[in-house]
Amino acid sequence: MAQPNLELTINSERLRADFDALAEIGATMGGGVSRLALSNEDLAARSWFADRIEEAGLLVKDDEVGNLSGVLSSDDADAKTLMMGSHLDTVPNGGRYDGAIGVLIALECLRRVKEAGIKPKSHLEAINFTDEEGTWKSLLGSNGVIGKISADDISDSIHANGAFRAALFRAGIQPAEIYRARRDPETILGYLEVHIEQGKRLHECGHELGIVDWIVGRTTYDVTFFGEAAHAGTTTAEERRDALQGAAAFIISAHKLITQEFPRGVVNCGHVSAKPESYNVVPSEASLRMEFRHPEADTLQDMEARLIRLTQDCARDYRLSVGTQRVLHREPEQMSPEFVREFERACRAANVRCMSVASYSGHNAQIMNQMAPAGMIFLPSVDGISHNPKEYTEWRHVEIGANVLLRTVLQLTA
Amino acid sequence: MAQPNLELTINSERLRADFDALAEIGATMGGGVSRLALSNEDLAARSWFADRIEEAGLLVKDDEVGNLSGVLSSDDADAKTLMMGSHLDTVPNGGRYDGAIGVLIALECLRRVKEAGIKPKSHLEAINFTDEEGTWKSLLGSNGVIGKISADDISDSIHANGAFRAALFRAGIQPAEIYRARRDPETILGYLEVHIEQGKRLHECGHELGIVDWIVGRTTYDVTFFGEAAHAGTTTAEERRDALQGAAAFIISAHKLITQEFPRGVVNCGHVSAKPESYNVVPSEASLRMEFRHPEADTLQDMEARLIRLTQDCARDYRLSVGTQRVLHREPEQMSPEFVREFERACRAANVRCMSVASYSGHNAQIMNQMAPAGMIFLPSVDGISHNPKEYTEWRHVEIGANVLLRTVLQLTA
Numbered sequence: 001m002a003q004p005n006l007e008l009t010i011n012s013e014r015l016r017a018d019f020d021a022l023a024e025i026g027a028t029m030g031g032g033v034s035r036l037a038l039s040n041e042d043l044a045a046r047s048w049f050a051d052r053i054e055e056a057g058l059l060v061k062d063d064e065v066g067n068l069s070g071v072l073s074s075d076d077a078d079a080k081t082l083m084m085g086s087h088l089d090t091v092p093n094g095g096r097y098d099g100a101i102g103v104l105i106a107l108e109c110l111r112r113v114k115e116a117g118i119k120p121k122s123h124l125e126a127i128n129f130t131d132e133e134g135t136w137k138s139l140l141g142s143n144g145v146i147g148k149i150s151a152d153d154i155s156d157s158i159h160a161n162g163a164f165r166a167a168l169f170r171a172g173i174q175p176a177e178i179y180r181a182r183r184d185p186e187t188i189l190g191y192l193e194v195h196i197e198q199g200k201r202l203h204e205c206g207h208e209l210g211i212v213d214w215i216v217g218r219t220t221y222d223v224t225f226f227g228e229a230a231h232a233g234t235t236t237a238e239e240r241r242d243a244l245q246g247a248a249a250f251i252i253s254a255h256k257l258i259t260q261e262f263p264r265g266v267v268n269c270g271h272v273s274a275k276p277e278s279y280n281v282v283p284s285e286a287s288l289r290m291e292f293r294h295p296e297a298d299t300l301q302d303m304e305a306r307l308i309r310l311t312q313d314c315a316r317d318y319r320l321s322v323g324t325q326r327v328l329h330r331e332p333e334q335m336s337p338e339f340v341r342e343f344e345r346a347c348r349a350a351n352v353r354c355m356s357v358a359s360y361s362g363h364n365a366q367i368m369n370q371m372a373p374a375g376m377i378f379l380p381s382v383d384g385i386s387h388n389p390k391e392y393t394e395w396r397h398v399e400i401g402a403n404v405l406l407r408t409v410l411q412l413t414a
Numbered sequence: 415m416a417q418p419n420l421e422l423t424i425n426s427e428r429l430r431a432d433f434d435a436l437a438e439i440g441a442t443m444g445g446g447v448s449r450l451a452l453s454n455e456d457l458a459a460r461s462w463f464a465d466r467i468e469e470a471g472l473l474v475k476d477d478e479v480g481n482l483s484g485v486l487s488s489d490d491a492d493a494k495t496l497m498m499g500s501h502l503d504t505v506p507n508g509g510r511y512d513g514a515i516g517v518l519i520a521l522e523c524l525r526r527v528k529e530a531g532i533k534p535k536s537h538l539e540a541i542n543f544t545d546e547e548g549t550w551k552s553l554l555g556s557n558g559v560i561g562k563i564s565a566d567d568i569s570d571s572i573h574a575n576g577a578f579r580a581a582l583f584r585a586g587i588q589p590a591e592i593y594r595a596r597r598d599p600e601t602i603l604g605y606l607e608v609h610i611e612q613g614k615r616l617h618e619c620g621h622e623l624g625i626v627d628w629i630v631g632r633t634t635y636d637v638t639f640f641g642e643a644a645h646a647g648t649t650t651a652e653e654r655r656d657a658l659q660g661a662a663a664f665i666i667s668a669h670k671l672i673t674q675e676f677p678r679g680v681v682n683c684g685h686v687s688a689k690p691e692s693y694n695v696v697p698s699e700a701s702l703r704m705e706f707r708h709p710e711a712d713t714l715q716d717m718e719a720r721l722i723r724l725t726q727d728c729a730r731d732y733r734l735s736v737g738t739q740r741v742l743h744r745e746p747e748q749m750s751p752e753f754v755r756e757f758e759r760a761c762r763a764a765n766v767r768c769m770s771v772a773s774y775s776g777h778n779a780q781i782m783n784q785m786a787p788a789g790m791i792f793l794p795s796v797d798g799i800s801h802n803p804k805e806y807t808e809w810r811h812v813e814i815g816a817n818v819l820l821r822t823v824l825q826l827t828a
Contacts (some may be wrong), residue, residue, distance in 0.1 A: 091692050093690060198647070229801055230800065230801060232705065232801070233612070270690075270714050271692075274685055279685065361645060362647055387692070388695065
């Protein structure tokens with residue numbers, strides 16, 4: 001049997017044409033993209049992706065949680081499947097690379113293997129996972145694949161007014177059927193993902209590619225401070241039980257705490273809302289959602305305890321009461337050492353300057369890692385900008401990452 | 415001619431029945447009231463008020479800005495009009511007394527004068543002013559009466575999406591006709607208002623009634639901090655330009671500044687909003703509305719300058735830029751010394767324990783004061799609670815206030 005051609009490379013112009021066409025779907029002013037999960041733009045992107053799969057002569061597959069795949073079958077029907085991909089959905093007015101580049105690179109790899117007449121020992125599957133960004137439920141699609149989403153998870157979601165269910169129905173997803181999306185782990189060889197770093201390390205160190213060793217754990221809390229509505233003009237400072245002041249103090253203190261005591265941790269509060277939201281009423285209620293991350297499980301737990309205590313301190317300082325509810329928790333995930341070695345081997349063979357990195361953002365790879373070996377490589381993000389229209393990766397780095405993935409896939413399955 | 419009967423008193427049971435019936439309109443769970451200006455509940459309350467006016471055999475009058483009045487005409491058609499009243503609209507889930515008690519007391523005074531067969535030397539008018547609370551535009555109705563509202567004020571309002579115009583049309587108000595609501599100052603003898611104090615001074619001092627000498631000036635600003643959207647997980651603290659942190663720091667600092675350096679001033683921030691409002695994106699924009707008050711014009715101006723400087727300090731501390739826009743300004747208003755004397759005379763004659771007070775909330779009286787002499791008396795608020803369902807005034811204080819108003823009206827016009 002002929003040696004597999006590990007020197008096979010991707011078709012860069014074709015990948016570029018895909019990238020530009022996809023960036024038009026949900027394009028915003030200022031060069032960004034809004035393809036919120038389950039929105040018209042998201043559905044249009046999936047439809048476009050399905051067309052590209054068919055065009056390439058690959059098998060179109062979708063599942064009961066809206067994940068969409070192109071498959072290049074092995075001659076061995078009982079073979080396992082090597083999955084690769086990312087997500088087409090975005091944050092509001094996000095960048096063009098986040099998620100999209102990984103889906104397109106995966107598809108391009110399958111196209112090249114097929115064009116080269118290579119018969120892979122495993123089925124190859126290029127997949128787009130639903131709602132990675134959490135417009136509705138973070139990493140919904142990959143959680144469905146590992147069997148962690150039930151109809152109750154949909155009903156119990158924060159979108160309790162039924163909007164989530166309605167959006168799923170519009171996208172052709174039946175909550176009661178989502179459990180069927182679960183794959184048998186025995187059939188999965190592994191999962192590989194290419195993604196932009198969304199941080200500055202590769203860019204600043206001058207490396208061309210990052211091999212992910214750990215994906216951070218993440219915890220999300222809803223925090224609500226309760227005070228007392230009162231007249232804004234006639235209530236003295238000593239009498240006020242101003243919930244918004246408590247929330248504001250907490251936001252400032254939480255950031256200080258993490259910066260000072262948890263240098264490898266991060267915290268974010270993206271949103272505050274107050275009631276009754278009247279300019280002339282002292283706010284009786286203020287709610288915020290905070291999320292915090294750390295690559296070490298024990299330290300992540302410490303951060304949680306300290307932040308909860310901080311909510312109580314701020315409540316006491318402003319004569320408020322406070323309620324906290326943990327809404328999400330994910331343990332840190334270690335990427336498959338075997339896949340790390342395969343990526344390193346591919347980088348050496350192609351003379352790619354690579355380094356080990358931890359991922360500070362959540363990815364489908366950390367979910368798939370719970371079912372089968374998962375591996376991830378990062379492309380440099382210029383100035384680390386992401387979740388922003390100015391997100392940018394040099395095309396030569398896209399080519400390098402795509403070729404490393406292709407080589408790794410061939411190392412594993414050719 | 416017979417001496418006017420200054421000992422005439424109000425019909426307390428009838429006033430109580432009015433109060434209870436009105437409290438049902440827009441009643442919320444927990445005993446509060448929501449009759450937001452121009453809402454269905456507000457229109458229902460006006461309709462109810464019009465019915466009470468007709469029932470009493472008084473003339474129903476409305477004007478082009480939605481103010482609704484009952485009139486007891488003098489025999490002298492050329493007589494001036496002594497106006498009295500308040501507002502039926504409320505804040506969201508507010509109390510039953512705020513504004514409503516003043517309208518009902520005014521109506522009851524007209525009813526008693528008519529029943530007693532007294533022929534007033536001035537026309538007497540019991541008026542409900544539109545949108546005192548500023549759901550759409552603070553003190554809209556009284557500003558219309560003094561000729562300070564134009565169609566442009568409606569178009570330029572913060573509700574630039576047309577919602578304000580739509581609400582006006584639903585209430586039968588044409589923006590282009592609002593200017594007609596202006597009264598000729600020569601026809602107005604003065605304006606008297608009874609209102610709950612919404613503060614604690616009367617309650618704590620054990621006085622039965624307050625005679626208002628000054629109404630505070632008030633300034634309102636929109637403040638927007640601008641940062642940069644970025645990935646919540648991968649952006650380090652040093653790199654963040656988090657607009658919500660800037661806004662939070664400003665809220666805390668503004669309250670500290672006022673408490674420490676402007677003891678007779680107050681500041682409130684009832685509302686913050688952040689963009690893009692995504693849990694995993696560092697907020698690029700955060701907007702808040704703040705209002706601040708002081709009884710002295712110069713000091714109010716100082717507060718403004720200091721708070722603007724504070725927005726710049728907070729912006730600098732968090733590497734943000736900030737924009738501020740003044741959206742409202744009202745000078746402090748001194749109540750008519752003549753009316754203060756008449757109120758004092760009425761209190762002495764009726765043995766009412768009264769004191770002078772400044773008003774820390776805005777009222778229709780401060781607007782009417784720009785056109786004709788205005789006077790205001792306060793009823794004690796238990797624990798100073800207002801803008802809250804727990805707002806409460808003892809009924810004996812309502813009776814006392816109503817009788818002082820009636821006596822004062824008779825002193826002026828009988």
